Amino acid sequence: MSKASFSSDVTPPSWLIxxxxxxxxxxxxxxxYRSTDFEVHRNWLALTGSLPISQWYTERTSQWTLDYPPFFAWFEWLLSFPARLADPAMVNVSNLEYASHATIVFQRCSVMCGDILLLVAVRFFARDMPAAKRDLLTGLVMLNPGLFIVDNIHFQYNGMLFALFIFSVTLVCEGYHVGGAAAFSALLCFKHLFAYAAPVYFVYLLRVHCRGSRAVSRFFSLGLTGIAVLALAFGPFIAMGQLSIVLERLFPFGRGLTHAYWAPNVWALYNGADKVLAMVLPKLGFAVRSSQASLTGGLVGGGGGMSVLVDIxxxxxxxxxxxxxxxCYVAMWRRPTPDLFLRSLLYANLCGFMAGWHVHEKACLGFILPLALMSVERPADAGRYLFISAVGHYSLLPLLFETREYPIKILLLLLHQYGATVALLCWNSLTAGSRGDSANVSAVGLSKNPSDEQEVLKTSRGLLAFPEKVALCGLVGVEIYCLVGHHLIFQEKFPFLPLLLTSVYCAVNMIAAWSSCFWALSKP
Known part of the structure; x- marks a missing residue:
């Protein structure tokens, strides 16, 4: 065996690297840095591991009560067994804010183990793709800065949950409709915020699965599958008469329209307009309902209402x-294809993010990761991913507010954005010529199909349009202002203005991205 052959044989595959x-x-x-979510999950470990199931949703020793669906509670229960081996004090309900070294390492590693499932899901989704394309998709998902920030620093288990989401999508797209429906039903029983996508599953499966002479029986098979999974999750609590208690925990509508730090959606603009009006109108002689909504009074959260505009x-x-x-429902009914199903899931999650109640900024992963799955198919989707991921991930940066994490979060964002841009541009440039066969190519080398020609031209000019490039440059200006400009101009005044500016600027760009995803629904 030659030296070159030996080197080739032992080189690990790209996805493994x-x-x-x-x-x-x-x-x-x-x-x-660890957020309060770290203590939240440690407390859930403790209460599920040391208390009977009848107390899981009623226990109030900690303010961080269990508010995820039952399957996630059982997941925490399973984790409590190895957790007890790592540090028995970790699963003591009364040990509030407990964070021994063993506890920190164990919980961090539990997230990493969940991420293995995400790797398997991505490889399963892309198993029929060319090797280079499959590795590109693996890199976009596994090196996603949002997952690093939210899961591996701030602390959550989104990687594991999105693995189940990707498994479900793959099964549905490949025609295993009942299996895909079961996987999605299970996902809802892990984290109910995925419910924004439930109508998309219903419409698509009704259109492609419930048809022909067996339409009625197939409809009932899907329904029974979903009911069986929900019964498995919620059945014990129904038997104990605790269903209303569980639902109150899952849907705490008293928390207010927006989270303490506004997610960049339409309500960020609505709150921003209310704050500005609350400051300006009294100076013009008009009365407002409250004087609390000023730029010095913090951000809207909890049960606080509007000062000028109508309460939502x-x-x-x-x-x-x-x-x-x-x-997206109409588009899928007219053209029920796997591609449009995935595109509709992206759009539906984006709608939930932009218009939903008490949306967390972390929910941006709900549309960024599905868009990553699509970004390797067309230059338009690649450009859309680069823009939306940059804006969405930037909106996550205030989650890490300590000085020592500043270089980390900036590097995570910039490295991913640069790497994704280069990789997607190279991939689309290499594949641009194959979009039309040799019998359908014009004298200048472009496909005679108008849509193919536009795709190739877009690749040659870059994946981002000029307005998108300007908007991303604006993020740099916002960051410079928040980092040094605000202190130089206002000193100690208006302490929440940088956060407000970040939310509002990102919200404007997210609305533009939202409209782009809307128009993409109509394209074949």
Whole structure:
């Protein structure tokens, strides 16, 4: 065997190198900042591991009560067994804010183990793709800065949950409709915020699965599958008469329209307009309902209402979300294809983010990761991913507010944005010529198909349009102002203005991205 042949044989595959690099980086992040979510999950470990099931949703020793669906509670229960071996005090309910070294390492590693499932899901989704395309997709997902920030620093288990989401999508797209429906039903029983995508599953499966002479029986098979999974999750609590208690925990509508730090959606603009009006109108002689909504009074959260504009109710946001999702239902009914199913899931999650009640900024992963799955198919989707991921991930940066994490979060964002741009541009440039066969190519080398020609031209000019490039440059200006400009101009005044500016600027760009995803629904 030659030296060259030997080197080729022992070279690890690209996906393994990507995964190893991601895992090494996660180990380096173990000592990083931990949010209250770290204590939340430690407390859930303790109460599920040391209390009977009848007390899981009623226990109030900690303020961080269990508010995820039952399957996630059982997941925490399973984790409590190895957790007890790592540090028995970790699963003591009364040990509030407990964070021994063993506890920190164990919980960080539990997230990494969940990320293995995400790797398997991505490889399963892309198993029929060319090797280079499959590795590119693996890199986009496994090196996603949002997952690093939210899961491996701030602390959550989104990687594991999105693995189940990707498994479900793959099964549905490949025609295993009942299996895909079961996987999605299970996902809802892990984290109910994925419910924004439920109508998309219903419409698509009704259109492609419930048809022909067996339409009725197939409809009932899907329904029974979903009911069986929900019964498995919620049955014990129904038997104990605790269903209403569980639902109150899952849907705490009293928390207010927006989170303490505004997610960049339409309600950020609505709150921003209310704050400005609350400051300006009294100076013009007009009365306002409250003087608390000023730029020095903090951000809207909890149960606080508007000072000038009309208060928004949970029912209104639910109706608005469903209405904005209607275009994807119509598009799928007319053209029920796997590609449009995935595109509709992206759009529906984006609608929930933009118009939903009490949306967390972390929910941006709900549309960024599905868009990553699509970004390797067309230059338009690649450009859309680069823009939306940059804006969405930038909106996550205020989650890490300590000085020591500043270089980490900036590097994570910039490296991913640069790497994704180069990789997607190279991939689309290499594949641009194959979009038309040799019999359908014009004298200048472009496909005679108008849509193919536009795709190739877009690749040659870059993946981002000029307005998108300007908007991303604006993020740099916002960051410079928040980092140094605000202190130089206002000193100690208006302490929440940088956060407000970040939310509002990102919200404007997210609305533009939302409209882009809307128009993409109509394209074949």
């Amino acid at each position: 990507i995964s190893a690099f991601a895992t090494a980086l996660k180990f380096l992040l173990i000592p990083a 109710t949970p029912k209104f946001t639910a109706v608005l979300t469903l209405l904005t999702q209607v275009p």
